[in-house]
Amino acid sequence: MELPRTIPHQPEITQKKFVFAFEEGDGKNKQLLGGKGANLCEMTQIGLNVPPGFVISTEACLTFLKDENNNLPEKLMAEVKRQMKIVEASTGKLFGDAEKPLLVSVRSGSALSMPGMMDTILNLGLNAQTLRGLIKQTKNERFAYDAYRRFIQLYGKVALGVPDEKFDHAFAGVKVKAGVKDDTGLNAADLKEISEQFLNVVRDHTGKKFPEDVFEQLEIAIKAVFNSWMGKRAVDYRREFGITPQMANGTAVRRVVTIT
Numbered sequence: 001m002e003l004p005r006t007i008p009h010q011p012e013i014t015q016k017k018f019v020f021a022f023e024e025g026d027g028k029n030k031q032l033l034g035g036k037g038a039n040l041c042e043m044t045q046i047g048l049n050v051p052p053g054f055v056i057s058t059e060a061c062l063t064f065l066k067d068e069n070n071n072l073p074e075k076l077m078a079e080v081k082r083q084m085k086i087v088e089a090s091t092g093k094l095f096g097d098a099e100k101p102l103l104v105s106v107r108s109g110s111a112l113s114m115p116g117m118m119d120t121i122l123n124l125g126l127n128a129q130t131l132r133g134l135i136k137q138t139k140n141e142r143f144a145y146d147a148y149r150r151f152i153q154l155y156g157k158v159a160l161g162v163p164d165e166k167f168d169h170a171f172a173g174v175k176v177k178a179g180v181k182d183d184t185g186l187n188a189a190d191l192k193e194i195s196e197q198f199l200n201v202v203r204d205h206t207g208k209k210f211p212e213d214v215f216e217q218l219e220i221a222i223k224a225v226f227n228s229w230m231g232k233r234a235v236d237y238r239r240e241f242g243i244t245p246q247m248a249n250g251t252a253v254r255r256v257v258t259i260t
Contacts, residue, residue, distance in 0.1 A: 018060040019079040021086065025055055032057050034109030034252030052090045054083040058110070058250035061226045065250070070223065077219055083255070096214035100137070101130035104255050106221045108228060111248035117237045118251055119158045119228040121221045123151040127212045145191035152198040152210060155217070159224040162205045170197040225253050 020026075020041065025033050027042025037055035044050045056076070063073045084102075088094050093102035103125040108118035126134070126148050135144040149171075156162035171194055175181070178190045186194070202210045211217050228234060229251045237243070 016059070016073075017079075018057050018063075018073055018076050019054055019083055020057065021054045021083060022050060022052070030111040031249070032059065032252070034058060034254070035111055035113060036107070036109035037252045037254050040254065052087045053104075053255050054080075054087070056080070056222065056253040056255070058252050061229060061250035061252065064223065064226045065230060072219065072222065076222075077215070080218065080222075080255075081215070087255075095125055096127075096130060098129040098133050101125060101133040103130070103134075104218075106218070106225055107254045108225045108251040109254055110229070110251045112243055114234060114237050114243075114248075117228075117234040118231070119225050121151075121155055121158055121224070123147050124155070124217055124221055125214045126151045127214065127217075129212075130214070142188040142191060145188055145195055149191055149195040149198055152195060152202065155221070156198065156202045156205075156210070158228075159217075159220045160202060160206050162202055166201045166205060167198055170194065170201055173197075222253055225251065 020033060020037075022041050022044035025038065025041035027033075027038050027045060030038045032038075033041060033055045040050055040053065041055065060073050060076055064071070067073075084095050087104075088102060091102060093100045095102045095104075103123045106121045106124055108120060110118070131144055131148050134147065135141050138144060153164070153167045156167065157164055174190055174194050174197065175183075175186065178186060180186060180190075199210050202208075211220065238248075
């Protein structure tokens with residue numbers, strides 16, 4: 001009688017952890033979490049009042065930069081989404097929600113400070129739906145449209161490669177039409193028009209509509225911040241100041257809630 005063949009026990013393969021909540025990250029490990037990310041973890045853990053958030057590690061950045069297809073590490077976005085759920089629970093706001101929208105900043109940070117050399121995106125999560133929620137929350141239409149047009153321009157420039165000059169040209173045209181010289185002279189209707197024109201600038205330059213899906217915004221932003229590690233400004237800065245891979249290699253990405 002032939003005995004059934006047994007399959008030898010295989011050790012479980014653990015997925016490398018790329019995302020760390022501020023409550024769990026090692027505040028001493030700046031090589032993994034970046035200087036600012038590690039500091040946020042340490043401040044959170046000693047009880048200081050830090051807005052909720054999490055850090056995507058420098059290892060995730062280096063893994064992404066090595067990928068020939070420009071893909072984020074496998075399951076990274078699943079980790080990010082789990083962390084976003086935790087942030088939502090702690091704030092009472094929802095990412096992409098039309099009533100109580102959660103907005104976040106996406107910031108870079110290497111083990112050594114490189115001020116202004118890498119990219120940051122603020123107020124990520126704004127779209128046509130969440131804009132209405134922001135107006136409702138703040139009861140300030142002008143503020144909401146001002147935040148929206150700033151987000152479209154910053155995101156367009158950093159994440160989508162749209163030159164600043166194209167936004168500046170559209171902005172100047174609305175100021176002339178409104179008969180004002182200073183930005184402070186623009187009202188909510190003017191800023192709404194600027195926002196609409198900025199969306200057109202993005203579509204005309206990229207051939208695609210500005211991303212409305214907030215998780216698509218987030219994924220593109222993560223890639224953009226990672227790519228900024230190899231941008232000319234950052235590479236020149238590291239060369240000028242003798243920053244070697246042993247001192248700082250790759251940028252972490254911090255996701256911090258924007259309090260409105």
